[in-house]
Amino acid sequence: MSKEGETVVYSIDHSKMNLKHRKVLQTLSCAVLLAYTSLLVYQSFSRSGRGLSQISKKDNQILKKYNYERNLAQEQSLNELEGSYSSTEISSATATAKPPTTTLDDVFISVKTTRNYHGSRLPIILKTWFQLAKKQTWFFTDTEDQDFQQKTNGHMINTNCSSSHNRKALCCKMSVEFDTFLSTDKKWFCHFDDDNYVNVPRLVRFLGDYNPREDWYLGKPSIQAPLEIVSKDKKSQKVRFWFATGGAGFCLSRALALKMMPVASDGKFISTGEKIRLPDDVTMGYIIEHLLKKPLTVVDQFHSHLEPMKFIRRDMIEDQISFSYAKIKDEWNVVRIEGFDEKYDQNRFLSLHCFLFPQFNFCPTRRKR
Numbered sequence: 358m359s360k361e362g363e364t365v366v367y368s369i370d371h372s373k374m375n376l377k378h379r380k381v382l383q384t385l386s387c388a389v390l391l392a393y394t395s396l397l398v399y400q401s402f403s404r405s406g407r408g409l410s411q412i413s414k415k416d417n418q419i420l421k422k423y424n425y426e427r428n429l430a431q432e433q434s435l436n437e438l439e440g441s442y443s444s445t446e447i448s449s450a451t452a453t454a455k456p457p458t459t460t461l462d463d464v465f466i467s468v469k470t471t472r473n474y475h476g477s478r479l480p481i482i483l484k485t486w487f488q489l490a491k492k493q494t495w496f497f498t499d500t501e502d503q504d505f506q507q508k509t510n511g512h513m514i515n516t517n518c519s520s521s522h523n524r525k526a527l528c529c530k531m532s533v534e535f536d537t538f539l540s541t542d543k544k545w546f547c548h549f550d551d552d553n554y555v556n557v558p559r560l561v562r563f564l565g566d567y568n569p570r571e572d573w574y575l576g577k578p579s580i581q582a583p584l585e586i587v588s589k590d591k592k593s594q595k596v597r598f599w600f601a602t603g604g605a606g607f608c609l610s611r612a613l614a615l616k617m618m619p620v621a622s623d624g625k626f627i628s629t630g631e632k633i634r635l636p637d638d639v640t641m642g643y644i645i646e647h648l649l650k651k652p653l654t655v656v657d658q659f660h661s662h663l664e665p666m667k668f669i670r671r672d673m674i675e676d677q678i679s680f681s682y683a684k685i686k687d688e689w690n691v692v693r694i695e696g697f698d699e700k701y702d703q704n705r706f707l708s709l710h711c712f713l714f715p716q717f718n719f720c721p722t723r724r725k726r
């Protein structure tokens with residue numbers, strides 16, 4: 358037989374085999390396709406806790422329907438949101454290109470407060486965003502308060518700092534916040550004021566883009582140019598640095614915090630603050646930008662009431678990390694968002710929360726998109 362003939366025989370055998378295998382392959386492809394579709398459907402459900410802020414309209418509709426059909430009671434819904442939060446980080450790793458490495462449990466959230474504000478500022482936080490980070494959020498105050506100790510499940514920390522708004526008292530509180538963070542094994546330290554609303558899932562997702570083993574100082578300045586101070590050490594030499602406004606919130610990576618220890622831990626944050634005679638957030642900028650020469654990374658999604666809240670576009674709200682409010686003379690500087698009557702929700706945090714997380718049981722309507 359010629360070589361050509363052999364080739365023909367082989368090719369006939371091949372095509373017979375192909376016919377058999379084609380059926381098997383078709384069946385297999387169907388199975389794979391089915392498994393993949395199931396995975397996608399499962400994912401769109403399981404992502405619910407990772408942050409409603411980041412899911413698509415379609416996903417949100419699915420989620421709403423899902424929640425509705427299961428008729429979740431509030432407590433259940435809250436627990437689920439909290440519980441599925443870290444677990445979804447794992448499940449979503451199967452289909453995302455970059456496996457998420459940051460979970461809520463990696464973040465230490467500290468809120469600065471004072472005894473006179475417990476009654477007026479803490480209840481709205483406890484009702485809203487605290488519910489999404491109960492275990493990770495700590496309140497740093499200046500008195501014992503049994504009532505709020507109980508309401509926060511023991512998350513009030515009495516710094517024993519003075520309860521006044523002076524530089525020393527504020528640096529004292531920041532010092533305790535910082536030392537408490539260092540005593541944990543958390544990857545991120547995020548500070549907020551008690552007039553901040555924190556979009557918790559968005560914060561976690563945002564931090565996921567950064568490596569906590571690198572030096573990161575993430576926040577937003579409230580001035581247009583770096584602060585310029587005259588150094589006492591080096592004869593009237595000017596020192597220029599940026600700082601993140603404390604009232605907008607800011608985060609530090611653990612790597613950076615560890616490098617700050619010689620000038621900021623064990624109470625040294627207070628003495629450093631005393632040296633430059635500036636408030637806590639400015640002292641933070643001085644230590645990081647000037648002493649350690651690590652630059653502030655500007656994050657536009659942090660907001661203090663030093664900027665007009667009404668400029669945050671409605672369609673951008675879900676993407677923001679923090680919000681604030683203030684009453685200046687007779688005018689409220691608040692987020693512009695529909696929802697509850699101003700009588701009940703002057704600072705708009707309740708409406709904001711329902712906009713972001715409509716499944717909470719005190720939220721009257723399902724969000725129209």
Ligand code: UDP
Pocket residue numbers: 468469470471474520521522523526527530549550551552604
């Ligand atoms: N604060 C404090 N001690 C005080 C007054 C205020 O620790 O005596 C805290 C307060 O709880 C808040 C932050 O400092 O977290 C900023 O306070 P506030 O919003 O009253 O003032 P702002 O600096 O924003 O104008």
Ligand code: MN
Pocket residue numbers: 550552604662683
């Ligand atoms: Mn404030």
